[in-house]
């Protein structure tokens with residue numbers, strides 16, 4: 001007798017399996033015949049059969065089981081669930097986007113489109129912070145608000161009209177109950193400094209960080225979600241996944257992961273971001289999602305070095321495997337309570353690592369670094385044209401942290417990547433692991 005019982009769900013709307021999808025499989029053995037009794041709600045009851053047709057039935061049963069599991073791992077119908085109460089007098093939620101680079105603009109587009117479709121629950125206007133720049137002799141805010149395109153960071157992508165570019169930081173979050181942080185990580189402190197003025201952040205507001213990086217101070221390391229939470233005294237989730245901004249903005253199917261501290265946060269952020277072509281899975285692992293997004297940028301540099309050395313797919317795959325292992329082990333060691341499954345099962349883990357090592361900006365710049373030997377600043381300026389490289393700073397921060405913790409020997413790929421990037425180590429020494 002064997003039983004296949006699906007695990008109990010952790011909570012609704014989170015990657016898990018519903019108990020209603022459980023399949024019980026019971027074999028009844030006899031001397032003359034092998035008959036089996038299958039009980040499955042998915043197939044509508046109990047069936048008796050002989051050895052002859054058993055194989056076909058097991059295949060059907062397993063296919064149905066997998067289909068049921070797949071359906072059950074998606075949030076049941078979050079758009080129909082009532083959202084947690086808004087802290088605003090209007091009773092509606094109001095979303096603000098802090099950042100308008102390529103990723104900030106792509107996320108703002110999705111959020112504004114979703115919100116326009118739910119006028120009973122959300123204030124229609126979504127403000128997006130734009131650091132003023134001149135584009136064709138006009139202010140970028142004016143260009144975005146008149147052409148509905150971010151000509152600087154995401155040209156050719158039409159933005160919804162309810163997305164409004166605003167130049168003053170404090171005005172962007174005025175009256176906002178849901179705040180999305182999506183500036184390159186080196187600029188977060190400046191932004192938070194402005195928001196710490198009393199009265200700027202609405203009491204009861206919540207945040208999500210879509211920034212990929214970590215905060216290191218000597219022997220301390222923390223996520224940006226934790227930094228935002230501490231500085232502003234509001235809960236902060238983390239959004240990360242296999243999400244190259246231009247592909248997301250062009251509405252090519254992909255997934256993302258949102259690590260949320262509470263069920264209410266997961267319902268709200270799912271409502272803001274989930275879309276047909278941008279499928280959101282929520283998990284109860286803010287640290288794991290944050291660390292996956294930060295550390296993959298270090299591995300992406302190593303993958304770019306492989307490209308720069310003109311090595312093939314085997315070597316790239318080895319770097320991805322070793323990188324994923326170091327990412328998961330680093331997170332488990334320094335962020336106890338985070339989940340291994342975030343790295344193995346979620347878009348924030350293995351999927352992001354694959355996309356970033358094959359089509360990302362960090363890998364592209366790292367390849368050029370090996371080919372030309374130019375300084376990182378020159379490569380960033382020439383290849384990214386105003387976008388920001390994140391992996392080099394993270395490689396440096398992670399390396400310094402490991403040195404202060406005396407743990408460099410445990411993370412050889414992170415260390416060799418740093419040394420190739422900053423200490424003139426010969427590229428082929430990357431593999432001395």
Ligand SMILES: NC(=O)c1ccc[n+]([C@@H]2O[C@H](COP(=O)([O-])OP(=O)(O)OC[C@H]3O[C@@H](n4cnc5c(N)ncnc54)[C@H](O)[C@@H]3O)[C@@H](O)[C@H]2O)c1
Pocket residue numbers: 099100101102103104105130131153182183184185187210211212213243244245246386387388389390
């Ligand atoms: N671009 C992507 O494909 C992508 C995808 C997922 C996550 N991310 C992450 O999102 C975060 C933001 O990246 P992005 O792609 O939106 O930005 P970006 O790389 O396009 O950089 C441009 C942004 O940086 C801002 N900026 C430049 N100089 C600044 C300064 N001195 N002070 C404040 N802001 C300044 C610009 O105003 C603009 O908003 C990063 O942590 C990145 O890793 C990016």
Ligand SMILES: O=P(O)(O)OC[C@H](O)CO
Pocket residue numbers: 212241242243244245300352355356359360361362363390
């Ligand atoms: O272009 P990268 O290397 O910054 O990566 C972009 C995204 O993080 C991929 O998910």
